[in-house]
Amino acid sequence: MNAWLLAALLLLPLGLGPCVWVACRGSAPQRLAGANLATVMTTVLFLLLAQGFSRSSYVDLALVLAVLGPAGTLVFTRLLSPARESRTSSPNGGNTA
């Protein structure tokens, strides 16, 4: 039997499932916590699948997600935060170049 695939089999429903559940409930910022952990779980799953299928080239998927995942989350946090960049700026917005 293949320990890596077994771990993936365990993590897909029991690890990713709760993250998806949280990502589907509550306000957008609250969902982000679930989505973020889902990204991490998926990265791990990609790694496990690559090893389980003995295809080292699948590791590229994990690499790309490890790069894109945090970037995506940060973009979300930036765009969900109360408007500060447009004209309706907060009082403490500076004006330096």
Place this chain on the structure above:
Amino acid sequence: MTAAQLLPLAVAVPLLGAVTLALAGRLLPRLGCDILATAWASADVVLLAGLWHCSSRGTQVNWVGAWKPTGGEGVGIVLVGDRIGIGLALLITVLILAALLYAWRFFEEPPAGHRGTFPALILLFEAGMCGFALTGDLFNAFVFFELMGAVAYALTGYHVEDPRPLQGALTFGVINSLAAYCSLMGIALLYARTGELGMAQIGRHLAGHSADALIVVAFVLVLTGLLVKGAMAPFHFWLPDAHAVAPTPVCMLLSGVMVELGVYGAARVYWTLFSGPGGIPAHAMRDVLTSTGVVTALLGAVMCWQQRHIKRMLAFSTISHVGLFLVGISLLSPQGVTGTALYVAGHAGVKAALFALTGVLLDQHGSVDEHSLYGRARELRRSAGIMFVLGALALAGLPPFGTGLGKALTEHAAGEFLGWLPAVFVLTSAITGATVLRTAARVFTGAGGRPDATAGAQTRGDHEEPEVRDPGRPVPAPMLVVPALLLAGSLVLGLLPGPVTALTRAGQLFTSRAAYLAAVGLAPTNQPAMPVVTPVAPPVVWTGEGIALGLLSTILAAALAATALWGPALQGAAAHRLRGLAAAVTQRLVAPLRSLHSGRLGDNAVWLATGVAVLLVAFSTLVQP
């Protein structure tokens, strides 16, 4: 270098043109961009005209990338240039050239530093349509379908100052994309069954199975995308919303040829994939699509009559005519195809000319509303007015216009299938012609009583954003020359015997599955590479019957228009009773029909689903496994 090798250039030349325009847009002035775009479009016209000439020697086949199959099994994409396909591509390029010429100095405000954007998009549109017309691969057809779709959404919403084009473009985009995804589902199902993507290869593989639920579902799904593009009821709701609001040159292309490509695609897919054993039986295809076409034609005509927004009126007239084209195709006879091909070509010229003339009205008076323009365009009656009337008569099927000849030929073929079908042709072309005639009379001469400005359709055509903001200027020459040339082209099509002869043979080739399979190298080995198509009976250009029916629909159109103009003023008890009857019919039948055209995205989507369901039920009951 053979002609077949040049087939991919029909796509590559406009693509290259789009790239150069996108690049040159920041360097060249407006005029330079216009000249460059016209040059590229002309190059493609010349190329396609050459290919059309060569296609008289037989179907041109090109395996892109030289991935020629061995033993009928290959991995590449094939381009098939038979006469219908190349002819359609030629029509596309000619209309593109016309639209680009018409649009010379048309837009006041190109995006800063991107002066070439509009012509570049038009050229991309051309590439998509030509690719769709020429490809012999199902997935490749989807790709070009999406290319023309995506570009068309952007072009429709080009006037970002006005919310209506944006709304129309959005509905257009969502519904057509959804339909395209339905088609792709169908393609995937066919791939699962046959393991092939080439149209001819799929058709050959289907012969090994019986027609079952899978075939029906796959066929309907593939057909959905094409019929939505072809605006068949009940898939037509997006069309008036999009065509009424797009910039005029884009309207010319959308109504002139893009919608017709949907019908062409449906015909191509049916004949190549499903007309053989294991496909969809001819009687099922004939019954379902003929009724769809008739319903669409009548509905389009009724809705057209109700409009006062001239562009929207022309859009409904397109729906009506496309319904007739579908009837012509679904007769499944070579004569039907020949007639329809000619009808499409003639209609493209006339409809593009009418849109172009509407653009002149918009340019001069800032309105496309029949009622508010009442009598205001008198000074244009010797130029635009005469052409508008000619266009209306051509739309009604007046001999010797190409539309008249196409209508006569299709009508004749339809009459051989069902005796009452020619009546539908006469009636719908009379109504659409009458509507345009009514408009022309009101707008250019102020005929009839002043229409009640508050009555009529919910969509008015005044308060349009003028496309060029220069109120005092005279009509630019291209805006009158282009419609004149288009109308002349339509006239020539009906007068010369050449196109009919060419299309008669083309129709035979198009409906011959064996000829298509042989052309792409899938003929059984013991047969000659190109089966000899039985000699064609010398084409009869104009028959007495055709001329009579053409004149009948024209007279009917004139009578209807006159009734609309002067009927309300008639005195007498009979006239009074008739008016009451007309009002009752409008109230009971037409008003609910019009309220269905709500322009809402959700309604559009639900009609799409309903249409798919109806087609599924119809075909599954007719196809007995």
Place this chain on the structure above:
Amino acid sequence: MTVRHVLALAMLVVATATLLLSAGALLVLPRPYARLHALAPATSLGAPLVALALALDTGPGRGAVKLLVIGALLAAGGPVTTMAIGRVTAATDNTHSPEDAGT
């Protein structure tokens, strides 16, 4: 089966347990802000440990380096994203009614 592989397997078991614990905590913890704490074990311990286990299993080479880079990225990204999410949660929950404090 060499010692290396056994070690890799052991790390895999520990990592999987950590990840599952994190996921469970995400479900169980009631308040949105507290939920963020559930992310820490997964990103800081679980995920890098999996990468390490795989690297160990693969043996030295370019593949292992790539795996370690992924592990490092995950470990670094975790706290940063958690803090950013925390800030957004705080900002939006303060400016609006605390209606969803109990979800």
Place this chain on the structure above:
Amino acid sequence: MNLLGPLPYLVAGWLLLVGVYGLVTSRNLIHAVGCLAVAQSSTYVLLLTVGFRRGGTAPVYSDTSPRSVVVDPVVQALALTDVVVGATVTALLLALVIQLHNRHSTIDPDRLNALRG
């Protein structure tokens, strides 16, 4: 042995219908564009499940023998094209939504009624 039966294909159909349901009931054009993306994901799922081969692996031979059992690469190429198409259509439609809101100040499709009848 057939573990899953027609389930994978049915999931694709489900996604398409759910996406259409979203479009039918949508009250917000951005949401509608999202639903269109869901509907499109059905095509990816159908294409790739159709091309799956039991026990197969990806036909990418940088780290495996050219003799290994592989799944169908053609559908993957098609799905790849489809993904690109989906992204571009989404971008174009969202651009239209932005401009529509600029001019119309609503993005409720049922309140856009400039085009009727």
Place this chain on the structure above:
Amino acid sequence: MSRTARIRLFWGAAAVIAALYTMACLRLPHFGTAVHPYGDRAVAATLRQRTANTISSINFDQRAFDTLGEESILFGAVLGATALLRRTSHDHNTRPRPVRVLPSTRLFGALLLPVALLTGIYIVAHGQLSPGGGFQGGVVLATALHLAYVAADYRALQRIRPRELLDQADAVAAGAFTVLGLAGLVAGVAYLQNVLPLGTFNTLSSGGLVPVINAAVGIEVASGVIVVLAYFLDQTLFATGPAGGAFRKKAER
């Protein structure tokens, strides 16, 4: 049509579609079938073309015409965004204000940016060998650049984003694909024929025309996505047009 009527009609249609689609699915080959004639032929052709990644071979060689259409769609989307999100005289600009970003985010973004760029280039360059290729790598490259926006602010992104150049690069790369196709015609063979030497299997230079087209696609996708995102970012962060309401006549210039 009322909302209730609409939804009822949908349920009716959906029931019919679902029933017939299910019947169709039962007639399909079962999931995981071993019969894939076209796939098998494509794999054989790929090995003959000495391209390790079959999907890249299909996309850029065997069915390159599809990809030509696909890249044209992308090009069209860029042009479409240029046209649709153009600045009209309605819009007046405001300057975006700098944003305070968490120091950890700033540091992480600065560190991740080069890694992401490298990853993107790696994915593009190995397109014909390992999973990935021009499209995937291009998207990673485009996203990588936007880390600058996340980590610092929009001005930082503007500084490192040569927008005019990218706009042209997009067009040039789209044109390059078309022209590479013409190379076959000029050489006297078919359009888009793979005329370059095929090289050694499983090396960076293998596959003839495949890596070249792949690189062109990578450039086009990366620059195209950046340009489209730039138009969206401009709309979001800069332009404040009319506050809505009925559309207005354009003011005289």
Place this chain on the structure above:
Amino acid sequence: MTGVATLNEVLALLALLLVAAVGTVAVLTRDPSRQAVVLAVLGLGLALLFTVLQAPDVALSQLGVGTAVTPLLIMLTVRRIRSKEHQARQGERDERGGPDGTGANGRGGGS
């Protein structure tokens, strides 16, 4: 090898169910910014499914498009529309929230 093949199919089953569920939730989530998060998760699920179906190339582009570009575009659009609505001081839109039922439109709308 049959063990791996069976495991592979079980994984495919799980991923398919995940995708179907998340896709449904994405449609039922009416608030666009919440939907964007769900769509990002749907992208992840699809990428996972594609990997299990042995299509790493498609999974890679799905990661790029589904988890990065599409949610970013949607969020930019949402942000644009919110800032305009904030400007116009229009609190008239009465959208209902997702399956959780909380109206959510004003959230994050302004400072």
